[in-house]
Amino acid sequence: MTSAVADGGAPAVVTGGRAIAWPPRRVSPRVVVRETLFYLAVVIVALIALFPFFWILRTSLLSDSQIAAGVGGANGIIPARLSGAAYKDVFTNASFGFLGPLLNSLIVSLATTVVTIIVASMAGYALARLRIRGAGAILAFILLAGFFPVLAMIGPLFLVLRYLGLLDNIYPLIIVYLVYTLPIATWLLKNFFQQIPPELEDAALVDGATRLQTLRKVVVPVAIPAVFTAAILSFILAWNDFAFAVSFLTSTSQFTAPLAITTFGQSEYQTFYNLIDAAVVIISVPIALLVLFAQRRIVAGLTAGSFR
Amino acid sequence: MAAQTGTGAEGRPADAGRPALFRGRHDRTGRPGGMLGRLGSGRLGRGGPAPVGHARETNDRRLGYLLVAPVVILLLAVTAYPLIYNVWNSFHFDNLSYANLPHDFVGWSNFSKMFHSSQWVAALQRTLAFTVVTIVFDMVVGLALALMMHRKFRGRGFLRASILVPWAMPTVVSAMLWKTMFDPTSGFVDYILAAFHPAWGSLAWVNANESRAWTAIFIADSWKNIPFVAILLLAGLQVIPNEVYEAARMDGASWWQSFTRVTLPMLKPALSVALIFRTLQALLVFDVIYILTGGGPGNSTETLSFLSYNTFIINTDFGLGGAMSIVLVLLALAVSFVYVRALRPNSA
Secondary structure, X not given: OOOOOOOOOOOOEEEOOEEEOOOOOOOOHHHHHHHHHHHHHHHHHHHHHHHHHHHHHHHHOOOHHHHHHOOEOOEOOOOOOOOOHHHHHHHOOOOOXXXXXXXXXXXXXXXXXXXXXXXXXXXXXXXXXXOOOOHHHHHHHHHHHOOOOHHHHHHHHHHHHHHOOOOOOOHHHXXXXXXXXXXXXXXXXXXXXXXXXXXXXXXXXXXXXOHHHHHHHHHHHHOHHHHHHHHHHHHHHHHOOOHHHHHHOOOHHHOOHHHHHOOOOEXXXXXXXXXXXHHHHHHHHHHHHHHHHOHHHHHHHHHOOOOO | OOOOOOOOOOOOOOOOOOOHHHOOOXXXXXXXXXXHHHOOXXXXXXXXXXXXXXXXXHHHHHHXXXXXXXXXXXXXXXXXXXXXXXXXXXXXXXXXXXXXXXXXXXXXXXXXXXXXXXXXXXXXXXXXXXXXHHHHHHHHHHHHHHHHHHOOOOOHHHHHHHHHHHHHOOHHHHHHHHHHHHOOOOOOHHXXXXXOOHHHHHOOHHHHOHHHHHHXXXXXXXXXXXXXXXXXXXXXXXXXXXXXXXXXXXXXXXXXXXXXXHHHHHOHHHHHHHHHHHHHHHHOOOHHHXXXXXXOOOOOOOOHHHHHHHHHXXXXXXXXXXXXXXXXXXXXHHHHHHHHHHHOOOOO
């Protein structure tokens, strides 16, 4: 940064393509204090949100002996030695590796998402457009179902799955997880369909297309952003389940990733947090990437429509 | 909850300011009503000439029911069916540990066993206390964060992303992460506290005693859930028109006055949605407790949902579990009902 003369046609200082008025406008000390405090608060909030992630990343990179030694000395906040051994161990674990549970979670979450999108866009369209009687009551039921206590469902569902011989099997979870995903997805899509101008469909209908053709060829393509948002939220909700998995799954070959993590690293005298946290880091990465890439969409999906 | 603010395909309904959860029905297309007598006459629009007028409407309605049916059936299967099954179970003996015993009708005995169980009553009290403390804390901090993010400043996008990440994480991640943080050997908390007082170097939070275990649960739970409140309230702040604040400023309102007289009342819809979600989540808390403390030390961190899990899955007592489930459902229903009632905007 070079200095510049205030008047007399001297150019403003240019840093990184941005012109800065020079000398700077005088600001009152009160404003300076207020701004400093504000940014301090921002930094503190970001630290509280993110520091724990740093800590599990750090812990996951320690060796078993460093874990046994505890925090301090050479194993301070920034350890002197790091190793990726825990990441290898988590996949080649003596009893069972993490790959199976990851695949199980991926299968169930993707399948839940697909079913959710198909079923919810059908219902969302019907509720938005097709003038069915009792639409309000149906919508109220769908939303209320999202508030139903999960831990009140597990007993009867356990008995049903036991009767059907489907306990300890990941596939029934696809149906069960719909209770997480369908309410919000149907709500989101219904609101979106309502905002598509009816004229768009009317044109197709007049041309002799059926409702279903119109839905597939006209409405859904327009609604891709909303479908995408609903899909992301559904995937996150299914991926995050713990209660159903811990209730219905017993053998390690059927474990989902969150359930598997709770069984890692336990020994009689010591909990190996390097192993646990390696698994935690692995399971966090896809979700963190989703959030970073689709931040706006997720925020919009979470919030808009609930109070417009 | 659609992303786009509707730029008026149809005029805004009178109650547009309400949270959509509580709004009246206005999702009709506004076309004239159909005729019951024509119900049977339409086809589903496959083949033949395109139906017009009333015929199309009748067809539309039949198609509508067909399209809605899967969602309704699937949700009934995972909510209403278990609820009815629970009611039946709660009046019968049904325990897999005694599978050869008949499922006799036992009247109210499962309920009286539950109400006379000090373990269950303690869990009820703990759950209610946790819920109250959690929602007060989460709403206050969430509102502060929302106000912070509502300002335009450098790094706002970064702040929003870093707040969103904890929310999106599975509970197993937030619970394990804080279990690591609070661990006496591998954790950060005791390591830092040791610098202040040597005895604080091994507080062993999650299994030391009741109050420390609850502190750990509370922190892990708030860390994950406050972001949700903050994001909801931020969106609520963003729909308050700027002119309202300017008018308040013209009238000489202080920051505090415009906050209490303008911001809070206009934020009521967003506040109520956040409040409902958070109250129900706190009332039904399970994952974080199972992972962090397993209900211990002793029984000191057991909640209603945790006991329900224990009764169903560990003790396989589906009669007692059914009774507990009914209380859970009634509590959840009561909360939703009270909030919907109390927070409905006063506009008639």
